[in-house]
Each structure stands twice: as C-alpha cells, then as structure tokens.
Amino acid sequence: QIQLVESGGGSVQAGGSLRLSCATSGYTYSRACMAWFRQAPGKEREGVATIYTDSANTRYDDSVKGRFAISQDNAKNTVYLQMNSLKPEDTAMYYCAADPSLEGLYGGNWCSALRSEYAYWGQGTQVTVSS
Numbered sequence: 001q002i003q004l005v006e007s008g009g010g011s012v013q014a015g016g017s018l019r020l021s022c023a024t025s026g027y028t029y030s031r032a033c034m035a036w037f038r039q040a041p042g043k044e045r046e047g048v049a050t051i052y053t054d055s056a057n058t059r060y061d062d063s064v065k066g067r068f069a070i071s072q073d074n075a076k077n078t079v080y081l082q083m084n085s086l087k088p089e090d091t092a093m094y095y096c097a098a099d100p101s102l103e104g105l106y107g108g109n110w111c112s113a114l115r116s117e118y119a120y121w122g123q124g125t126q127v128t129v130s131s
Contacts, residue, residue, distance in 0.1 A: 004096045008125060012086055017083060018083045022080070022122055040093075046113075050110070053072060086127075089129075
C-alpha cells in the first residue's frame, strides 16, 4: 500500500522559512516522480516543485524559483521542500504527490507538475504566512 505522510507545516511571518517533509512507503522510491503541490482557498491545486528521484533533477514553478528547494533523502524514502523568504501569497495547504509509474516523466529526466500525472497523494499540511 502506497503511503505519503507530510509534516512540517505551520505559521510563520513573511520572510521566514519552513521545511516540509514527505515520508513515503509502498513503492520503489528510487525511480519515481515526486512533487509538491499547493492549494489556497478558492483556487486550483498547483504544482510548485518536482523531482525525479533517479537523477534528482528538479523543476520549479516561476512563483517559487529561487525561494523554494525540493530535495530528497533516498535512504529514508523522503522528499523535502525547503521554503525560504515566504510571502503571504504562499499560504496554502501543501500536498506531496507520487507518480511511481512515471507517467509524468518527460525527456527521460524531468517530471511534470500536472496534477493529473500523480496518482498518490498525502493528506496535506497547512502553511500560513502572515504579513
């Protein structure tokens, strides 16, 4: 059974930092697409960062480039999202997602940020940034 468990959310002031973790189990972590998505109230869920666990190749949405970093610990089957210089507009529920079938792998080396490519999701962790 595939499981994704997020942790690390919370409330911070603008300019602060948080690190989210996503512990995974139930599939071959070493070769999968992993992603972080977020969903603010009244808005669509959007992909913010992806990582191909085999090569550690990453991609970011323009809104978080230079501020967020996705990384992994293969020994722990865990993916992280380091969020720096947080802004009030980063406030959202953050979700970890997995695509172990690699349906979202393109060019053999980078992972899509399309919600439809990811079959497995965590329960989400809330991030609130105050001004």
